[in-house]
Amino acid sequence: MSERSSVFDMIGPVMIGPSSSHTAGVVRIGRVARKILGSAPKEAVITFYNSFARTFEGHGSNRAILGGLMDFHTDDERIKEALDLAKEQEINYKFRSVGNANTLHPNTVRLFLKSDDGQTEVVGESRGGGVIRIREVNGFDCNFTASSHTLIVHADDQKGSIAFISDVLSHDDCNIATMTVSRKGKNDLACLVFEMDSGLKPLTLEYIRNLNWVRSVIYIPDIDQ
Amino acid sequence: MSLLFDSFEEWRTYCQEEDKPLFEPVLRYEREQKGKSEEEIWNGLGKAYQVMKDAVQTGLTKEMNSYSGMIQGGARKVANHPVPVLSIEFQRLVARALAAKEVNSCMGKVVAAPTAGASGILPGTLVTLQEIHKLKDQTILEGLLVGAGVALILEKRASIAGAVGGCQAETGSAAAMASAAIVYALGGTVDQAFNAVAITIQCMLGLVCDPVAGLVEIPCVVRNASAAAIANSSAQIALADVSPVIPVDECVDAMGEIGHSMEAKYKETAEGGLAATPTGQRIARKVLIQDIEIMDDEVSEE
Ligand code: SF4
Numbered sequence: 132m133s134e135r136s137s138v139f140d141m142i143g144p145v146m147i148g149p150s151s152s153h154t155a156g157v158v159r160i161g162r163v164a165r166k167i168l169g170s171a172p173k174e175a176v177i178t179f180y181n182s183f184a185r186t187f188e189g190h191g192s193n194r195a196i197l198g199g200l201m202d203f204h205t206d207d208e209r210i211k212e213a214l215d216l217a218k219e220q221e222i223n224y225k226f227r228s229v230g231n232a233n234t235l236h237p238n239t240v241r242l243f244l245k246s247d248d249g250q251t252e253v254v255g256e257s258r259g260g261g262v263i264r265i266r267e268v269n270g271f272d273c274n275f276t277a278s279s280h281t282l283i284v285h286a287d288d289q290k291g292s293i294a295f296i297s298d299v300l301s302h303d304d305c306n307i308a309t310m311t312v313s314r315k316g317k318n319d320l321a322c323l324v325f326e327m328d329s330g331l332k333p334l335t336l337e338y339i340r341n342l343n344w345v346r347s348v349i350y351i352p353d354i355d356q
Numbered sequence: 357m358s359l360l361f362d363s364f365e366e367w368r369t370y371c372q373e374e375d376k377p378l379f380e381p382v383l384r385y386e387r388e389q390k391g392k393s394e395e396e397i398w399n400g401l402g403k404a405y406q407v408m409k410d411a412v413q414t415g416l417t418k419e420m421n422s423y424s425g426m427i428q429g430g431a432r433k434v435a436n437h438p439v440p441v442l443s444i445e446f447q448r449l450v451a452r453a454l455a456a457k458e459v460n461s462c463m464g465k466v467v468a469a470p471t472a473g474a475s476g477i478l479p480g481t482l483v484t485l486q487e488i489h490k491l492k493d494q495t496i497l498e499g500l501l502v503g504a505g506v507a508l509i510l511e512k513r514a515s516i517a518g519a520v521g522g523c524q525a526e527t528g529s530a531a532a533m534a535s536a537a538i539v540y541a542l543g544g545t546v547d548q549a550f551n552a553v554a555i556t557i558q559c560m561l562g563l564v565c566d567p568v569a570g571l572v573e574i575p576c577v578v579r580n581a582s583a584a585a586i587a588n589s590s591a592q593i594a595l596a597d598v599s600p601v602i603p604v605d606e607c608v609d610a611m612g613e614i615g616h617s618m619e620a621k622y623k624e625t626a627e628g629g630l631a632a633t634p635t636g637q638r639i640a641r642k643v644l645i646q647d648i649e650i651m652d653d654e655v656s657e658e
Contacts, residue, residue: 135360138386138397141470141507141516141533142404142478142500148460149572150472182570185644189424189571191463211463228648259519 144261145206147198152238153183153190156257158210159354161199163265163277164242164253166351172200172244175224182237183257184228193226196240204355205261239266268349271322272313279308280327283349284339288314288321296323296339303335320346358388361508364550364604371546378540378549379501385508401497404467408456408479411466415455422461424643426573431455445488446585453480453584454577461573470507470516473523473572474530476580478503481534481587482541491541499537506533506553513605514612518565519624521615527576527583528560528611534587535594544595552587552594554604557611559586564622566629569640575630 146155165171177196179187187193191210197217198210209216217224232239236256243252254267265275268283275281282300286292293312300307306328314321330352340348359370359381370381386397420429435451457476460466466475482496507516507529515521516529535552544552560583568574594600600607621628630636 135389136508136511137390138382138501138504138508139400139404141504141511142401143467143469145404145407145465145467146472148463148466148472148475151468154463184648185646186570188645189569189643191423194463206465208465228645229651230648231651233651259517 140260146261147195147206147208147210149190151261152257152259153186153192154195154210155205155261156238156259156263157192157195157240158199158203158205158207159261159263159277160240160253160255160257160265161196161242162202162204162354163199163255163263163351164244164251165200165202166354167253167268167283167349168244168246168251169248170246171202171220172222172246174245175200175222176227176243177224178227178229178241178243180229180232180235180237180239180241183240184230187226187228192240196242197222197224200242200244236264236266241267268322268324271315272311273322273324274311275309275324275326277351277354280330280353281351282323282325282327282331282336282339283351284323284325285346285348286321286323286342287344287346288318289344292321292344293323295342296325299335299339300325300327300331303332305329305331305335358385360389361385361505362512364509364553364608367505367509368546368550377498378505378536378546379498382501382505382508385505398497401500402493404469405482405493405496405500407465407467408469409483411456411459411464411475412452412479412483413455414464415457415459416451420455420458420462422458422571422573424569424571424573424639426568426571426639426643427458427461427577429458430577431458445484448487449480449484449584449588450581452483453477453581456480457577457580461571461577469503470511470529470533471518471526473518473576474526474580474583476577477527477530477583477587478534478537480580480584481538485538485541489542495541496537499541502540502549503533503537506536510608510611513608515615521611522618522622523563523565523576523579524557524560524611525615526565527579528557528563530580531560531583531587531590532556534584535590538587538591539594542591542595544591548594548597550604551598551600552590554600554602554607555590555593555598556586557604557607558600558602559590561607561611562614564618564629565624566622566631567624567626568631568636569643570624570626570631571643574636
């Protein structure tokens, strides 16, 4: 059964209007993308799909996504001024609208981000009430909500890798809530996504990062903190 | 084990048997189901009420223009108009509900209660109630908890989302929450509070969700004012022990049933009602982005 609602789902959340799926959810997708990139982007190409494609300006989702990229929380009143603030912070942004993307959720946004140190591509869905689902990170399918702590590991696809990392996490007293694996081909690079109830120690992250079959590690602590 | 808010009947029985005020089981629910401390809960409610008061203030003092141009500072105009239709208090009630909701439409900070579309109703009613009756903040916070209990049941037995149950589920639910809070704050009995919920639902049943251009502006803003008025009329009726005849749980189920059989075009899709009128369509063409790259039918991206 689904989780019970909180009193603060009924009297809350405190948020920037007009709508939780067009502002709060979009801000959260932006925050996740920034965490994955690791810093503020220099360049951002943001594509709004389907229902979002027509309404993103009217609902202020353009401001919401830039607010998220600037690491604003969902109740930050600066979101309203995000277009100007992003220019001040020298984020070079561009919006695109794409309709009829049948395989994508009605409220989907794709971000292509570049910073001095790298680039990343993230696809997220805003599913209502501020709830999001990240569907793609750097070309790998995934499926996480970013409401708990998330660990994304890109690794060579080899036997026992999942069990090994799960074991490392359990040694850090971490309860794994969900886990997904996707890979581009057999024995090719795999993408492991773990959602955990509690955060990880820097030491644990460092350990995983240094395994010789691990290519990259992205850690996203609870984005609402 | 805490009450799970499956029905008003259970809530009533609990309060009678345990001899507890209406808000107590809601507090207990949040403590036991969500592991929060009492202090955290009161602080959270205090913060929410402060945001509500700020939203009212902002909407009445700042320039409120939405990007679509459909909202242009209506709350301020109402507040400053020289002719009160009933009384100054009524004029303020209407202006305040509009104000907080306009802040929402203009990307300001609000409390979704229960949803963003209905974010003017509790601020409008509670700020006005507190002013008229000189109530303590604590009484208002207890009223908010009562309102949250109402919404928990509505969410479970019907819906609180326009996309699922139409506007009755959003502004209707908020009005029901507000009416229960009003009756509670004025010292009404458990039965009177629940009768206020029943009467409010009876007044709001069937309201469709038909926002022009899909934006949460028209008719949402004015519906926040009317829902605030209905919350007050229902509380007035209920406090006098006038029976709603149909028990509250059955009223909620009726709301669920109506929401269920409502056509999709009346559920936030902007395809029916006001959204489908010639003017609604014209506005949609103007404010919505027309310059869209269309993907081929079969091959969606990647
Ligand atoms: S019309 Fe729809 S969007 Fe507007 S307040 Fe009602 S339910 Fe919300």
